[in-house]
Amino acid sequence: xxxGTGNKRMWASRCEGIGLASEAYKxxxxxxxxxxxxxxxxxxxxxFAMDAEKIGTGAYKPLxxxxxxxxxxxxxxxxxxxxxxxxxxxxxxxxxxxQYFKDGDEIFLKYRxxxxxxxxxxxxxxxxxxxxxxKLYMTAEESHPGVRQLxxxxxxxxxxxxxxxxxxxxxxxxxxxxxxxxxxREQGWKTIAGYQxxxxxxxxxxxxxxxxxxxxxxxxxxxxxxxxxxxxxxxxSIMQSYRYLVDNYxxxxxxxxxxxxxxxRYAGPKAAAFFALIRRNYGCTHFLxxxxxxxxxxxYPPYAAHELLSSLDLGINIVPFKEIYxxxxxxxxxxxxxxxxxxxxxxxxxxxxxxxMLRAGKHPPDTVMxxxxxxxxxxxx
Ligand SMILES: [Zn+2]
Numbered sequence: 001x002x003x004g005t006g007n008k009r010m011w012a013s014r015c016e017g018i019g020l021a022s023e024a025y026k027x028x029x030x031x032x033x034x035x036x037x038x039x040x041x042x043x044x045x046x047x048f049a050m051d052a053e054k055i056g057t058g059a060y061k062p063l064x065x066x067x068x069x070x071x072x073x074x075x076x077x078x079x080x081x082x083x084x085x086x087x088x089x090x091x092x093x094x095x096x097x098x099q100y101f102k103d104g105d106e107i108f109l110k111y112r113x114x115x116x117x118x119x120x121x122x123x124x125x126x127x128x129x130x131x132x133x134x135k136l137y138m139t140a141e142e143s144h145p146g147v148r149q150l151x152x153x154x155x156x157x158x159x160x161x162x163x164x165x166x167x168x169x170x171x172x173x174x175x176x177x178x179x180x181x182x183x184x185r186e187q188g189w190k191t192i193a194g195y196q197x198x199x200x201x202x203x204x205x206x207x208x209x210x211x212x213x214x215x216x217x218x219x220x221x222x223x224x225x226x227x228x229x230x231x232x233x234x235x236x237s238i239m240q241s242y243r244y245l246v247d248n249y250x251x252x253x254x255x256x257x258x259x260x261x262x263x264x265r266y267a268g269p270k271a272a273a274f275f276a277l278i279r280r281n282y283g284c285t286h287f288l289x290x291x292x293x294x295x296x297x298x299x300y301p302p303y304a305a306h307e308l309l310s311s312l313d314l315g316i317n318i319v320p321f322k323e324i325y326x327x328x329x330x331x332x333x334x335x336x337x338x339x340x341x342x343x344x345x346x347x348x349x350x351x352x353x354x355x356x357m358l359r360a361g362k363h364p365p366d367t368v369m370x371x372x373x374x375x376x377x378x379x380x381x
Contacts, residue, residue: 056164068159172261189218194279204324226261268300326367
């Protein structure tokens with residue numbers, strides 16, 4: 001079945017030459033227990049814990065903490081932080097317990113009972129979650145998974161700087177930006193294409209990745225697996241199928257595959273820009289952008305992400321791709337830029353269409369997905 005296949009550790013154990021966590025975040029138990037006794041602590045959900053960790057590792061640079069109201073408003077209205085730097089995603093912390101703190105408090109953030117970060121509370125505010133949802137997602141419809149999720153955050157938000165005390169394996173143990181940049185340097189890669197996905201490899205995705213491999217030193221495949229909506233492929237399916245592709249088809253020493261544990265958000269163009277900024281922070285020089293990146297349903301025009309990313313100074317080169325498909329007349333993968341025949345309606349098969357076929361026990365055509373990749377996705381756990 002598509003959901004829940006295989007051994008959780010299988011993909012993690014096979015990545016060589018790159019550390020899981022930086023030395024800087026080793027546990028400091030004595031220090032922690034002494035400080036904790038004097039301080040407040042707050043349990044937070046995975047959505048926010050992943051963000052706190054990414055702030056702490058520098059994956060969300062220039063952010064150093066959770067945003068205040070002014071920063072959220074600026075990002076939503078102008079796609080820039082108040083200091084003028086491009087940033088498109090509000091990164092906020094919802095206080096989930098009834099225990100509210102006051103400005104200036106130093107608190108400890110816990111995930112599943114484990115303290116992992118310290119935060120100095122700078123402001124506490126009641127957000128207009130409906131307003132945030134409609135500006136971020138460009139819709140107020142509850143059928144949008146991001147809108148539904150945001151509206152579930154009732155109560156107050158806290159802003160303030162975050163200091164990471166330790167890495168938690170339960171948050172995915174992603175490499176830090178420093179780990180990844182060190183790996184790129186050791187490999188001697190000067191030009192590196194970042195590839196965003198939340199799906200197993202489709203032949204169209206493979207085509208885009210091979211174009212990057214033709215012209216750049218390295219390819220960083222960095223699937224978002226932290227929090228996906230019901231019905232999406234799960235982390236193990238995505239990572240196992242990609243690792244298989246990398247290990248069996250791609251050249252040695254030119255591809256790095258590692259997961260990115262953050263919430264997917266499905267905010268279309270604004271999420272695409274957010275994902276580009278993260279890959280810039282991981283040391284990529286280029287970012288590959290296909291059709292309808294980070295979209296859901298029909299909420300965003302298919303090339304809205306191309307337009308937004310091209311209009312912002314993100315500090316990473318954007319490489320946009322038109323929709324890629326198999327043309328029977330050309331006998332190869334093409335886009336409207338490289339073929340005169342046009343895309344036949346009946347050949348359009350989206351990832352949700354592929355998921356439906358797999359769930360029904362049907363195999364998508366070889367021109368859509370490799371048979372051995374399909375076998376991994378349909379294999380019983
Ligand atoms: Zn053609």
